[in-house]
Amino acid sequence: MSVSYSELRRFYDNAQFVTQRIDPNLRLLDILKYAGRQVYLVEHQGRKSVLKFAYSDDPESFQHVAQERKILEILADVQGITHLVRGYNNYHAVLKEWKESSKNRLWTRRDCISLHQTVEQIHQRGIAGLDLCQYGNLILPVNPEPPILVDVGSGKLRKESVEEEFIQSKQKDIIDLESLMQIVDIKTYATPTRS
Ligand SMILES: Nc1ncnc2c1ncn2[C@@H]1O[C@H](COP(=O)(O)OP(=O)(O)O)[C@@H](O)[C@H]1O
Numbered sequence: 001m002s003v004s005y006s007e008l009r010r011f012y013d014n015a016q017f018v019t020q021r022i023d024p025n026l027r028l029l030d031i032l033k034y035a036g037r038q039v040y041l042v043e044h045q046g047r048k049s050v051l052k053f054a055y056s057d058d059p060e061s062f063q064h065v066a067q068e069r070k071i072l073e074i075l076a077d078v079q080g081i082t083h084l085v086r087g088y089n090n091y092h093a094v095l096k097e098w099k100e101s102s103k104n105r106l107w108t109r110r111d112c113i114s115l116h117q118t119v120e121q122i123h124q125r126g127i128a129g130l131d132l133c134q135y136g137n138l139i140l141p142v143n144p145e146p147p148i149l150v151d152v153g154s155g156k157l158r159k160e161s162v163e164e165e166f167i168q169s170k171q172k173d174i175i176d177l178e179s180l181m182q183i184v185d186i187k188t189y190a191t192p193t194r195s
Pocket residue numbers: 032033036037039050052064082096097098099100101135136137139150151153
């Protein structure tokens with residue numbers, strides 16, 4: 001989506017206002033996404049972090065952010081994701097760790113294995129349906145670290161799901177991992193996505 005300078009300026013001013021309202025200790029550095037859920041790069045206690053925020057008139061985004069917070073609390077010790085720094089009780093917002101994404105690093109089979117292990121751990125915690133092939137949910141960090149899942153807001157909890165649907169969500173994650181592996185095999189270089 002292309003935006004004019006004045007629109008961008010308006011988005012930025014609004015993001016600055018929202019960031020300050022949610023937490024005056026945050027400093028807005030950039031806007032990572034401004035359609036639907038707002039995703040901002042901020043500075044928090046000298047570190048780059050990500051603030052994700054939903055307006056209350058957007059129930060789908062509101063639900064996504066609430067779910068993301070709940071899931072990140074469960075996954076606090078799981079590697080391969082960006083962890084929760086803090087949630088906000090008065091706003092539909094979460095503050096998460098930030099990972100710098102590489103623009104030119106290629107997916108390898110080793111990356112696929114690491115991601116598989118992360119997804120297995122998440123499934124063991126009773127969470128599935130991670131939308132792994134959704135654009136932007138996975139990043140390859142700039143340093144030689146395993147891939148990182150930056151968005152778990154679409155995940156479902158086994159205890160809140162019908163068993164059959166939860167099994168389907170797990171299967172869908174496995175299919176996504178397999179398509180990722182195939183893409184790596186045919187040497188497609190970008191992060192795999194399903195539109
Ligand atoms: N923790 C993070 N570290 C680095 N980049 C991130 C992080 N969280 C989000 N991003 C960037 O912001 C984009 C949108 O974030 P995402 O959480 O996927 O939003 P949405 O909930 O709208 O799908 C991602 O595609 C990624 O490029």
